[in-house]
Every structure is written in structure tokens, then in C-alpha cells.
Amino acid sequence: MNFDLTPDQKLLESTVASFVKKESPVTRFRALREDPVGYSKSLWKTMAELGWIGLAFPESAGGLGGSFVDVAILLEQFGAGLLPEPYVASVLSAGTAILRAGSAEQHEAFLAPLLAGDTSLALAWAERGGRYDPTWVETAATKKGDDYVLQGEKIFVQNGHAADVIVVSARTAGAPGDSDGISLFVLPRETEGLRITPVKTMDGQRAAMIKLDGVIVPGASRLGPEGAAAPVLDEIMDLGAAAACAEGLGVMRAALAMTVDYLKTREQFGMKIGTFQALQHRAVDMFIRTELAKSTSILASIKVSDPDPAARRFAVSAAKVELAICGRYVTQQAIQLHGGIGITDEHDIGLYFKRMHVLNALFGDEEHHLARFAAQPAF
Amino acid sequence: MDLSFTPEQIAFRDEVRAWIREAMPPRIREKADVDGHFEHDEIMEWHRILYAKGWVAPHWPAEWGGAGLDVTRRFILTEELELAGAPALSPFGLTMVGPLILQFGSDAQRRRFLPKILAGEEVWCQGYSEPNAGSDLASLKLSAEPDGKGNYILNGQKTWTTYAQYADWIFVLARTDKTAKKQSGISFFLVDMKTPGVTARPTLTIAGTPAFCDTFFENVVVPAENLVGPLHGGWTLAKALLGHERTYIAAVGLSTRTLRRVKRIAAATKEKGVPLIDVPAWRARIARMEIELWALKMANYRAIASAELGHAPGAESSILKIRGSEIMQQMYELAMDLMGHDSLSWHNEPGTIPEAEASIPPQFNYARAASIYGGSNEIQKNVIAKAILGLPS
Numbered sequence: 001m002n003f004d005l006t007p008d009q010k011l012l013e014s015t016v017a018s019f020v021k022k023e024s025p026v027t028r029f030r031a032l033r034e035d036p037v038g039y040s041k042s043l044w045k046t047m048a049e050l051g052w053i054g055l056a057f058p059e060s061a062g063g064l065g066g067s068f069v070d071v072a073i074l075l076e077q078f079g080a081g082l083l084p085e086p087y088v089a090s091v092l093s094a095g096t097a098i099l100r101a102g103s104a105e106q107h108e109a110f111l112a113p114l115l116a117g118d119t120s121l122a123l124a125w126a127e128r129g130g131r132y133d134p135t136w137v138e139t140a141a142t143k144k145g146d147d148y149v150l151q152g153e154k155i156f157v158q159n160g161h162a163a164d165v166i167v168v169s170a171r172t173a174g175a176p177g178d179s180d181g182i183s184l185f186v187l188p189r190e191t192e193g194l195r196i197t198p199v200k201t202m203d204g205q206r207a208a209m210i211k212l213d214g215v216i217v218p219g220a221s222r223l224g225p226e227g228a229a230a231p232v233l234d235e236i237m238d239l240g241a242a243a244a245c246a247e248g249l250g251v252m253r254a255a256l257a258m259t260v261d262y263l264k265t266r267e268q269f270g271m272k273i274g275t276f277q278a279l280q281h282r283a284v285d286m287f288i289r290t291e292l293a294k295s296t297s298i299l300a301s302i303k304v305s306d307p308d309p310a311a312r313r314f315a316v317s318a319a320k321v322e323l324a325i326c327g328r329y330v331t332q333q334a335i336q337l338h339g340g341i342g343i344t345d346e347h348d349i350g351l352y353f354k355r356m357h358v359l360n361a362l363f364g365d366e367e368h369h370l371a372r373f374a375a376q377p378a379f
Numbered sequence: 380m381d382l383s384f385t386p387e388q389i390a391f392r393d394e395v396r397a398w399i400r401e402a403m404p405p406r407i408r409e410k411a412d413v414d415g416h417f418e419h420d421e422i423m424e425w426h427r428i429l430y431a432k433g434w435v436a437p438h439w440p441a442e443w444g445g446a447g448l449d450v451t452r453r454f455i456l457t458e459e460l461e462l463a464g465a466p467a468l469s470p471f472g473l474t475m476v477g478p479l480i481l482q483f484g485s486d487a488q489r490r491r492f493l494p495k496i497l498a499g500e501e502v503w504c505q506g507y508s509e510p511n512a513g514s515d516l517a518s519l520k521l522s523a524e525p526d527g528k529g530n531y532i533l534n535g536q537k538t539w540t541t542y543a544q545y546a547d548w549i550f551v552l553a554r555t556d557k558t559a560k561k562q563s564g565i566s567f568f569l570v571d572m573k574t575p576g577v578t579a580r581p582t583l584t585i586a587g588t589p590a591f592c593d594t595f596f597e598n599v600v601v602p603a604e605n606l607v608g609p610l611h612g613g614w615t616l617a618k619a620l621l622g623h624e625r626t627y628i629a630a631v632g633l634s635t636r637t638l639r640r641v642k643r644i645a646a647a648t649k650e651k652g653v654p655l656i657d658v659p660a661w662r663a664r665i666a667r668m669e670i671e672l673w674a675l676k677m678a679n680y681r682a683i684a685s686a687e688l689g690h691a692p693g694a695e696s697s698i699l700k701i702r703g704s705e706i707m708q709q710m711y712e713l714a715m716d717l718m719g720h721d722s723l724s725w726h727n728e729p730g731t732i733p734e735a736e737a738s739i740p741p742q743f744n745y746a747r748a749a750s751i752y753g754g755s756n757e758i759q760k761n762v763i764a765k766a767i768l769g770l771p772s
Contacts, residue, residue: 131650131719156720177651202725202740209731268515278757328712335585335747339513339755340539343748344591345583353585354744357715361722367660 003298005073013073019050020081026348029082033204037162039084041120048117053091061099061107062115068239072246072301079250079359082351084205086120088247089159092239094121094167097184100232101224110165110186122163124154124210125233130176132364134169134233137182139212141170148172148222150185150193150215158362160208161198164189168212172227179230184223191215203358204351234309238316240363242304245297245319248327248359252290255334255352259283262338279337286333289326296322314376317369323359324366331356382680384451391452395459402428403465411464413735414640414742416588419545425466426499436473436497443481443489444497450687454679461632469542472496472503476550476569479616483567483608492548492569506537506551506570506594507617514758516552517561517614521596523553523568531555531568531606533576533599539752543579543592546572551596552613559611567613569605576600584748586741587726628696628753629679629703634672637710641665644717644736655717668706668713675702694766697759704749704756711743 005013023043032038047053056071057063071092078087091114098110098121113119130136139152150170160166166187174181187194193215196208223229260283263274273279296319303315331353335342342349360366373379384392403411407421417425429435437453439445448456461467477496480488495501512519521535533553543549549570556564570577576599581589608616645656645665655661682695715722718739721732725740750756764770 126720128720129649129652131648133651136651156723197731199727199731200725201723202744203723204725207723267511268513268518270515270518278760332708332747336750336756339751340508340748343584343745343751345585345587350585350744353747357743358723361715361720365716365719367664367716371660 005069009070009073012070013077015050016052016074016077017080020077020083024081024083026082026351029084029204029351032084036198036206038204038206039086039162044085044120045117047085047087048115053087053117054115056091057095057099057111057115061111068242068305069301071243072297075243075246076250076253079247079355080254081250082203082355086122086159086162088240088243089123090114090121090163092243093123093125093158093236094163094165096236096239097123097167097229097232098186098223100235101184101229102186106186106223113164119164120159120162122157122159122166122208123236124157124160124166124168125236126155126157127153128155132237132368133177134237135179135182135230136176137169137171138176139168139170141172141183141185141217143172144216146219148183148185148217148219150212150217152212154210154212156199156201157208157210160196160210161206166194166196166210167223168210169229169233170212174227181227182229182233183226184229184232185217185221186223187215187217187221191217201358203355205358231309235312237363238304238312241316241320241369242297242300244359244363245293245300245316245323248323248356249290249294249297251352251356251359252286252293252327252330255331255349255356256283256286256290258349258352259286259334259337273337282333282337286330289329293319293322293326293330310376310378313372314378317364317373320364320369321366321373324369327356327360384455388451388455392455392459395456396463398432399459399463399465402432403463404428407466411466414464414636414738416738416741417466419542422466422468423499423502426468429468430498435468435499436477438474439477439481439493439497443493450683454683458632458635461630462636464636469502471505471542471546471550472501475505475620476503476548479550479567479620480607482619483616487604488569488607501547502542502545504540504543504546504549504572504592504594506540506549508539509536510538514755516617517565519552519554519565521551521553522557523555523566523601525603526600529603531601531603533568533570533596533601535596537594537596538591540579540592540594541590543572543594544581544589546579548572549577549594550607552617555613556611562614564611565613565617566610567607567616568601569607570596570599570601574599574601584745586745588741588745590745629675629699630707630749631672631676631679631703634675634703634706634710637707637714638665638669638672640735640739641668641710641714641717644714644739647733647735648717648719661717664713668710671702671706671709675699675706678702694762697754697762700753701750701756701759704746707749708746711739711746714739715743 051064052074054063055066059065125134127138141148141150168185169182171181172183193213195211195213198206198208201207266273299315300319303311306312334349335353338349341347434446437446437448437456441447480492509519523531523533526532549572551568551570552565553568554564555566576597578595579592582591584590646654648655679699718736721736724732765772
């Protein structure tokens, strides 16, 4: 076994870390909370120029052919700096959908501008009745001549408020919960009948509620064969969950570092509060949880690319549950050890607590992944 | 042992319930049903309704306008109000400074301040913590110097002065003797917020609402008649305040109500067509939460029964504070988990997520304060270790 990063990966890590520190201090994110887009399109372009958007895309699609471990290195640093650019929504979710299911023409039309940093994307998959199951698709795609008519509703679409292009899952056959009969359609934002309502999310970012009200899309906008998108969505759910684990690790490490720093400087009863053994032990527990989340996140980062979906599911669900347990503990205790100042909006520690909740609630929460873990045939 | 309420106590509970249904204005009722956030004017409206009924200060002696209720009835009243989702009244006048003025104030102070607290004509806030005096409250630095003309001049800063932006008065602990041992040089003053030099600056909490304030004092002139209790004797008052009405601190009523909301959300939220309340894993988690709440509730009843027998409330109130805050936090966490994607919603337009869920995300955030305010849970554990277990310090 070898858990060490390669020299190239170490270089990537330090490059991203100093980029985040320099280009995206938390003060930038604070200011962007008031912005209707919530991130910077010029920084997005810079990230593309650095090769990060195409990092894990194959060279045939214009990418660098990197692995998910490389992506996880990016995401951990993004998490530490609360960088709000829509990497997971654009690249791992919608980008993967187009890459896996799309034709060469569709790659050229939608991936090329994404990799250049000229556009951002969103994947509209979640519906209120389905919680975290991407096969629970009530949205209907009814064939009408060469076109489809889309009718339905998607909730909390990440980057849906700002994406130039939105990939939508809709049912061309079968009933909600069926794996067969789900198709993906790629829709420019301006498409008639696409009703996008921006919403704020707890972490200071934004998303969209999307209504599809008799949206007419040409057959050529379908990604891949009709009704066969479930395996692609399944893979994207795992990529998203593994991404949440990597980003969450960065959140935890930053929260731990801030807390340890606070324990070393804050004085009460005439001494640094870090001298109190009860608080030292708490910080140690936070550290232990962070190490455990890191361990399972590494496992997920490696296994998420496994061609065997069962191997993928085992590692990703384990890591997502561990993230929920550890991430919650670390960010809650980070607030507790900061005391009253931790409850104010002006202190950064609360931002990490909020981001951690959002990461827990995206791509399957603790209960979802516990159930999925326990449902494996080999369990 | 007798764990039941008497028929008279049950009749009182029914009376309270019926009255609340009757008395609550429709606008407040609508918010109470979905546990919405009450604005200051709505809280004060409800204050005045309770005042008119004579129930606004159940724990005050009858001669000063209290309800003349025994401990158990007071608990029943409080619990029913919480269960109904009624606006939580500002505690700073009614449960904090009011009882202190009763116990330590002069007759003149009682006559001047108590009726207006009761009627809701004057709103109070608390000036205890300072940026460098939190858990170590006795290290506070707000200075109060006599000016030789019968006044004290206050200079310094208080923090976490919750809702100071609405307050007419603030009660503060200030340092009147810098040479004495830190607990011995503190005095307790009442300060009119309109006095020149007092500035309250509201700050946002992590719930996204402006509950906190920093309050600054710059050469604030306070007449000596606003000193409560003996000069340099303020620490005794500070400690007495902590002992007041600790049976309410467990927030059993609030958590019972949140449990009811949890069950409602679990029944209304479906996964693949099945309500979550029928999914065994969720059911077990809700059941575990309810059992933890029952344990807290019984511990709270034991504390009340003991108080009714005339025992002074002791360190066991620290148990209630610790578990009460933890259970409240876990209850909101459970509600958030049940909500799934809806739990991401943050101060959006009504209708973005079901109305019954809309206030949960900010409450989930603000609940983190419950294990910090009123003496952090770490401080409470110190109290139990020393006062109950007798561990050496």
C-alpha cells in the first residue's frame, strides 16, 4: 500500500493551496454572499486556464486525463477556503453527464466552452418526492414528432441560477423509481418554458428551483440513447458524494486549525483556554475525527473510478457516512470552543459549520448512505 | 412516590390550554403553528395579553403582580405556552432583573421598575459578558467611577447584549473597585439606554437574524440611586440570577414541540412514495430522540418536585441545562436530516419549501448557542464535578 501523493500531485496540492490563499480568501466569499451569481466568472476562467476544469477529462475530450485523486486534491483546498466556484455542479455533475452520454458533436458544443472556462453548467436531477434517488423521475419527456415536451419540477439545482446550459433528467418511459426509461436532455438557459427561480442556500451560496413547463426540445438535445441514462446518473451521484468527502475534509481541517489557533490565543481565568485539559481532549477528538474522515475520503477517491459499481458504492457510502459523523462533530465543536463569537455571522467558523451541513445534505445524506451500504449483497 | 399530576393540576393545565387557544391573535397563531420567527412587536403584543390575564410573571409574588402559582403550576403554564408555540417573552426583565430587584432592590427601585416590566412598558437587556469576559465573567472591565456628584461614570463595552436594539434599559455588572479581588470589586447598575454615551450596535447571528448587540459605554452618567444591592456586592446578585428559575432552562416544552414538528415533517416527507415516518431507520431515530426527551422531562419533574418541597435549586439544574441544550440541538438536526434538500433553503421567499419547515434551518443554526449561553456546558460540567461529585479543584 502507498498512501503518498506523487510528486506531481504534491505540486498540484501546493499550487492549489497557495492559489486559494491568494485568490480566494474567505473575505472574498463573504462579499460574494451578496452577489446574485455568488462566484466570479473571471476566477472560473483562470481556473480553466490552470487546467483544473479539464483536469480529469480524457485527453480525447480536451482534458488532462487526470484521476479523481487529482480532483480530490483540488476540492480539499477549495473546501478549506470556502471557494464558491461551481466545480462539482459544472464539471463533475453536468460535465460528466455530457462526457459519458453525449456525442462527439455534443462534446464539442458543450464541453469545449466549459473546459475553456467560458461557460458553467448544471445538472437538474433532484425531485422532491425522490430525496436522493436519481431514478425517482416524475418529470416527463413526451415524444412529439422529432421533439420532446418536458413537464416537471427539479429542486435545489446546484449552479442552476447561473449556468449557461442545464442538463435535465426526464422520463421517456416507465414509472418513478424505474432504472429504465430515464433520459438526459441538454438545454440552453434561454430555452422557452424553462422557469428558473434562484434560491439562497444555507452556506451563503445559491441554487435554483426549476420548473419545466411544456418545454419543447429537439430530439438532437438528448444525450445518448433514449431511456438509458440511469447508470450515468448513478456514477454522478457517487462522484458527487466522493467530492463532498474531499471538500468536507478541507472544511474540517480549516475548522480544526482555526479552533486550535483560538485555544492557543484566547485567555480566560488568567490563562490560555488551551491549557484546560477538557478542551485539549476535545481538540484531540476533533483531530481524530478529521483523520478518520481523511482515511475514508482517500478510499472513496480511489474507488469512485472503479468500473465495478459495487466496489464504488461500498467505498463512497462508507466515506459519506464517515463525513457526516466526523464533519458534523468537528464543525459543531469548533463553534462550541469558540464560544459566543462562534454564533456570530461575523466570525468565519460559522461559515464552515454551514458548508458542512450542505455537504452532508448533497448527494445522499447519512441515512441514505447507511441504507445503501447495508443493502450491498456482500453486507 | 407519585408521578402524576393531581386532578387540580390537570384542570389547571386544561384551563391554560383553552385560554391560549382563545387568547392568541390570529396573526400570532399562524406563525405559532409553523414555529415562525416572531418580531419584537409581536412578542410585546403577546406580553401584554399575558399581562392582562395576570400570567405574565407567574414566578413573581402576588403582591407585585405575580400569578400566585405554586412551582408545579408555573411549570405547567410555561410548558403549555411553549407547546402552543407562543412567542417566547423577553426574559431580561421578567425572569432576570425583575426578581433581582425584588430580592436586592430598595422599595423605591421596586416601585419604579417592577410595574413597567410587568406591563411591558419598559424592555430590558442584559449587560454581563464582555469581549474578554465570557466564561470567566468575573474578569469584566466595564468601569464605574464615582464623579463626586452622586453619579457613577461608566466606560467600556458589553457584548452579546441580546436585543439591546429594542431595549429601554440595560442591567450591567461593572467594576467599582479595581484593587479588590476580582469578584469583590463588581457592582450591579441599572442604566437607561437613552443616556448619552450608550450605543447599541446589532450584529447578525449565524441564524442570519440580528439578535446580538455590542453595547458601548462612553462617559455614561448613571445616578447612584440606580445601584442595586451594596456597592462592590454585584457578584452576589450575578450568582443569585443563575439560581433563579432554573427549572425552565431545560426547554422541555420547546423540545416537545420540536419533536411534534419532527414527526409531522417525517409524515409529510416521502422517499419513493413512502413517508419517512414509516421507514424503520427513521422511526428508530425519532423514537430514540423521544426517549431521550422523556428522560430529560422526568429529570426536570424531579427538580420541580424537589423545589416544591422547599429544597433550594442546586447544581442539578446544570444537568438540565446540559441535556436540554443537547437535545434541542439534536432535535433540530433530526428535522434538518428529514428535510433532505429542503434543509438547504436559507431565508427564501415563502413557498420555496413547505411552510412548516421554513424556520428550521435558522433555528438549527441558532440552537448551537444553547450550549454556550447562560453558562457554557463546559462551565456547567465544572459545577457538577465540584458541587455534586465533590471532585477536587
